Amino acid sequence: MLRLRPWNRVRIPSSSIPIRPFTQSLPLPAKPLPPRITIHDADITVAYLKGTGPGGQKINKTNSAVQIIHKPTGIVVKCQATRSRSQNEKVARQLLADRIEQQERGDQSRVAMKAEAAHKKKASKAKKARRKYRKLEDGEEGAAQQQLDEAEELEESGEPEKPAEKSSSTS
Structure with missing residues (x-):
């Protein structure tokens, strides 16, 4: 009995499989989004805070929440989406970049386009x-x-109408 394992499967090259086999036209490319704004470390202040809200004693005593202040604009972003400090910092930087971009570009920003x-x-x-x-x-x-x-046609022709079916129900 032969078991299918990742190392004994026959691999078909992706170039031989048509992307859209039943159409003649190629798919239209999605409208490209503008590139993200890069934030320089000199322009921000990062602070690690104790979390708040549900989560019990653990969230109240660990400094996993991140607060980033953008010095030139004064925008403040706080994030405690995950339990990890590094992941929270990454998310906070993305949020800060989105807010700065929205403030600078308005309707042409990534957030507005999405x-x-x-x-x-x-x-x-x-x-x-x-x-x-x-x-x-x-x-x-x-x-x-x-x-x-x-x-109306039945009435005009003089044919009698069919009686409506009555449902028999025993009560």
């Missing part, structure tokens, strides 16, 4: 849902109108 793309996607999804339910609603109205037309 928010705009998410807003457009959500609006498109809502529009598609409205279109779907409008079609369903029109279809039901069309079916009801068709039933009324058939009933």
Whole structure:
């Protein structure tokens, strides 16, 4: 019996597998985001603080929360997303870079561009849902109108209408 292991699998080169086998056109590239702003260490002050909030005694006595102050702009960022000081510092630096970029570039910043793309996607999804339910609603109205037309034709032709089926329920 042969077991499939990572070292005895036959590997197919990725260049031989078509990316989109059933289409003729290539996928459109995503709109590139502007590069992140680099923050110089001389421009910031990093302080390690004790955490607050839920987590019990451990979070109250360890200095894992990070507060970064950007001296030129005065922007203050505090992060205690993880239990690790180094990870919190990394996240805080990214948040600080995003805030500085948003302040400098406004609508052309990475954060604003991502928010705009998410807003457009959500609006498109809502529009598609409205279109779907409008079609369903029109279809039901069309079916009801068709039933009324058939009933009028029966009355005009003089044929007796079929009695409505009564549900037999024992109470």
